[in-house]
Amino acid sequence: MKIAPANEKKAGRNMSGNRQQTERERAPVSRAMGRVLFGWRETALGPKRLKGLMEHEKVRRMFDTIASAYDLQNRFLAMWIDTHWRNMFVRYLRLKEGTVLGDLAIGTAEIAIRACRRYPGVRVVGIDFSPRMLRVARRKIGERRLRDRIELHVGDLRALPAGDAQFDAITISFGIRNIVERDRVLRECFRALKPGGKLQIMELGFPKIPIVGPAYRYYFDHIMPLYGNWLSGTDYAYTYLAETVYVFPSEERFIAEIRAAGFTRTSVVSLTYGMAKIYRGHKPRGGTPG
Numbered sequence: 001m002k003i004a005p006a007n008e009k010k011a012g013r014n015m016s017g018n019r020q021q022t023e024r025e026r027a028p029v030s031r032a033m034g035r036v037l038f039g040w041r042e043t044a045l046g047p048k049r050l051k052g053l054m055e056h057e058k059v060r061r062m063f064d065t066i067a068s069a070y071d072l073q074n075r076f077l078a079m080w081i082d083t084h085w086r087n088m089f090v091r092y093l094r095l096k097e098g099t100v101l102g103d104l105a106i107g108t109a110e111i112a113i114r115a116c117r118r119y120p121g122v123r124v125v126g127i128d129f130s131p132r133m134l135r136v137a138r139r140k141i142g143e144r145r146l147r148d149r150i151e152l153h154v155g156d157l158r159a160l161p162a163g164d165a166q167f168d169a170i171t172i173s174f175g176i177r178n179i180v181e182r183d184r185v186l187r188e189c190f191r192a193l194k195p196g197g198k199l200q201i202m203e204l205g206f207p208k209i210p211i212v213g214p215a216y217r218y219y220f221d222h223i224m225p226l227y228g229n230w231l232s233g234t235d236y237a238y239t240y241l242a243e244t245v246y247v248f249p250s251e252e253r254f255i256a257e258i259r260a261a262g263f264t265r266t267s268v269v270s271l272t273y274g275m276a277k278i279y280r281g282h283k284p285r286g287g288t289p290g
């Protein structure tokens, strides 16, 4: 079963229309090792089903469905490593007092809450299209007495409910992978950032080192979807999550996409052998695309 062709028109083609390699195609050695070591085989979602699930409304319904148990499932399935990634992500932000941060695809406000704790005097505007994820976020924000510092809005990242040059910084953690029209999202981020503002995105990746790489892929393909789907009470949510990581572009390609939206001074930081990656870019001080 091959994932790329189903998404070729959108996710599988780069901005100049050339076909990209999928993560699976880029790692023949780990695939082979995985097959030998663990009897690795492709995951259960066919290309058609993945393409269907990546439709906007279905993604929203899926996040609504898993919202109430999202934090617990994440902690359990990532074996708490995600808390380290989130702390690093927030540490890299280096926000000054008085900064307005747009946390897009805010989900259950894990990043926004950490940002407020680490940086006094920072305000966060959180945007997400899943009302139930926002409901969980609202409860957590209330419990931590951060209502006066974090505001929440229902909205689509492809057409942000935000004015031009509104944010000093924008974060998207584990959100952009779910959106086929990444170019639209990146352009919206550019528009909503102040000149000189920074964009910081975190996404999942795959370690490229022997043993750890194939072992992680095996976990990703077989163990995580099995338990994740069971915990979320669906037969697809965590299989979908694994597949979206496979169809996400390579590091170089995604940086090229960020630059194509106008950002300069781009960089990538790898966490835990590349299991997560932090991408960064800046809107030029002149305000026009770099």
Ligand SMILES: C[S@@+](CC[C@H](N)C(=O)[O-])C[C@H]1O[C@@H](n2cnc3c(N)ncnc32)[C@H](O)[C@@H]1O
Pocket (backbone or CB within 6 Å): 059, 060, 063, 104, 105, 106, 107, 108, 109, 110, 111, 127, 128, 129, 130, 133, 155, 156, 157, 158, 172, 173, 174, 175, 178, 179
């Ligand atoms: C995997 S969760 C990540 C949540 C949070 N940022 C975190 O780090 O845990 C992805 C989030 O993206 C949101 N999302 C996906 N596509 C979106 C879109 N087009 N517009 C707004 N939110 C979207 C989902 O509702 C979900 O809350």
